[in-house]
Amino acid sequence: MSSNENSNNQSNGNKSSNRNFIKRPDVSVRDKKLDTLNVQLKKIDTEISGIRSQIDKIQNSDSVLSERKKLQDSNKKIIKDQAELKNRRNVIFENIKVLDANIKRKTNDINEKLGKKHKYNTTAEAKQRISEIDDMIGGGDLSIVEEKMFIKEVQSLNKLMKDLAAVDPIKKSVDDDKKKIAELKEELNGLSPKNLSNDFEKNQERLNNLNEKSQGVYDKRQALFLKRTALYAKRDEIYSQIRQIRTDFDNEFKAFKSKMEKERLRREEDEKLSKLIEEKDSNLGKLQEKLAHAKLPAFTFEIEAIENSLLNLDPTYVKPKKNVLGELEATNKDINTPQHIRKVEPADDLVLVVEKKEDDIFANTAPSKSKKFKKKNQNKNKQAEAGSFSKIDGKFTLEPTLIATLAQLDVKVPISKDDVAITVEQLKKKHEELEAKQDEQTEKNIAAVEKEIEKLELNYKNKEAEVKKQLKEKRLKEQQEKEQQEAAQA
Numbered sequence: 001m002s003s004n005e006n007s008n009n010q011s012n013g014n015k016s017s018n019r020n021f022i023k024r025p026d027v028s029v030r031d032k033k034l035d036t037l038n039v040q041l042k043k044i045d046t047e048i049s050g051i052r053s054q055i056d057k058i059q060n061s062d063s064v065l066s067e068r069k070k071l072q073d074s075n076k077k078i079i080k081d082q083a084e085l086k087n088r089r090n091v092i093f094e095n096i097k098v099l100d101a102n103i104k105r106k107t108n109d110i111n112e113k114l115g116k117k118h119k120y121n122t123t124a125e126a127k128q129r130i131s132e133i134d135d136m137i138g139g140g141d142l143s144i145v146e147e148k149m150f151i152k153e154v155q156s157l158n159k160l161m162k163d164l165a166a167v168d169p170i171k172k173s174v175d176d177d178k179k180k181i182a183e184l185k186e187e188l189n190g191l192s193p194k195n196l197s198n199d200f201e202k203n204q205e206r207l208n209n210l211n212e213k214s215q216g217v218y219d220k221r222q223a224l225f226l227k228r229t230a231l232y233a234k235r236d237e238i239y240s241q242i243r244q245i246r247t248d249f250d251n252e253f254k255a256f257k258s259k260m261e262k263e264r265l266r267r268e269e270d271e272k273l274s275k276l277i278e279e280k281d282s283n284l285g286k287l288q289e290k291l292a293h294a295k296l297p298a299f300t301f302e303i304e305a306i307e308n309s310l311l312n313l314d315p316t317y318v319k320p321k322k323n324v325l326g327e328l329e330a331t332n333k334d335i336n337t338p339q340h341i342r343k344v345e346p347a348d349d350l351v352l353v354v355e356k357k358e359d360d361i362f363a364n365t366a367p368s369k370s371k372k373f374k375k376k377n378q379n380k381n382k383q384a385e386a387g388s389f390s391k392i393d394g395k396f397t398l399e400p401t402l403i404a405t406l407a408q409l410d411v412k413v414p415i416s417k418d419d420v421a422i423t424v425e426q427l428k429k430k431h432e433e434l435e436a437k438q439d440e441q442t443e444k445n446i447a448a449v450e451k452e453i454e455k456l457e458l459n460y461k462n463k464e465a466e467v468k469k470q471l472k473e474k475r476l477k478e479q480q481e482k483e484q485q486e487a488a489q490a
Contacts, residue, residue, distance in 0.1 A: 022256065022263060024256055025249060025253050025256055030245060037238050037245075038242075041238050041239075041242075044238070048228060048231050048232070051227055051228045054224055055224050058224070059217070064210055064213070068207060071203045071207050074203050075204065075207075081196055082200075085191055086193070093188075096181055096184050099184075102173075102177050103174050103177050109167075109170055110171065129157055130154050133154050133157075137151070265474075268471065269468070269471050272467050280460040284453065287456060291449040294445040294448070296442075297438050298437075298442045298445060302409070303434050303435065305409060307319045309405055309406060309427055312402055313423060313427070314424045410430075411423055411427055411430065
């Protein structure tokens, strides 16, 4: 099994172990409870149905019910008649009261017009007295004083007759009112509620007798009613338990869905951040390799090519001893130490998915050119023993690889032995120039790569913050949509 497969398997294992197990509410437990209550409910419904049947069977006879209804209807009619009679009597009492007030008022009017000291109430009585006085005066037996007194009385009686003639209509009206009062009283005596009360008492007595006879039936029905009421209460209690079980299960299921949703969002966040960190580690690894090569002395391969060319062209030239491979190994060793590796600290609940990748080694200042120099220098070293230049048919010639190297170094290619000294001088000068700016260029190369690493760190830090922000906004939006749906359903 390859290292990549092992890494993937380990990553999958970490993901599985990091995934929280959320237990789903057991529907069978709920159904078992509901089945038990439904059996009890069915039993209670059967008992209620039986009690209803018994209530329907325990009834009074039709004759008793008919007689009771007849008496109840009669009592209702009596009560209605009593109410009407009461209203009529009240009307009569009000009329008598009004007539009596009229009589008193008219009597007061008469007394005010006639005076309270008069002895005669009618004109006939006054005329009779005047006739008597006339007979006494005509008899001549009266003295002058007596005659004058009787004449004065006659004058008073004549005035009284006029007043009596004026109040006669009022008196007649008073007499009429008295007759009306007498008639109303007579009518009131005919409207006595005693007969209706007696009839009501008789009907009620007969109803009481019927109720006494049917009391046993009533008691049995009442006992059945109480038993049915108790069963209704028990049934309502079972319905309440069923609703509570369903409510509890629904709440558990809602909590389960909420936990599942939170777990989904957490895994989504973990996956996004894990991919982001994986991508970051991959790119950072490449830059670390690039930094390792940047720490190698600049122009290493160019200087090596110059020195090899000088060995071929100048027999007196002695190549300086260098440990390039040792420096490379030291650099790689430094890179592999923990101080050169930036440890990425993930979130506490985040599992890093590590995938090994093989990338090309980054070249130094001119990677493509350096590889060509290296290859050509190797070929040139193999052919060095045979000689770098020779004469063919009396002409001056150089090895093709040496010609290519000089051309790439931008140094004059000698076409005769006299030109070799110029070429050697140019090579030595270029060698000095490259060595002079080697340290400066190496520092620039290192600074450039470190700047890229810093930029990469900042870029991924911003990306991580953006991912968390997007996930937070997504959670908030989903929560709002869920609340709106619940409100709409409610």
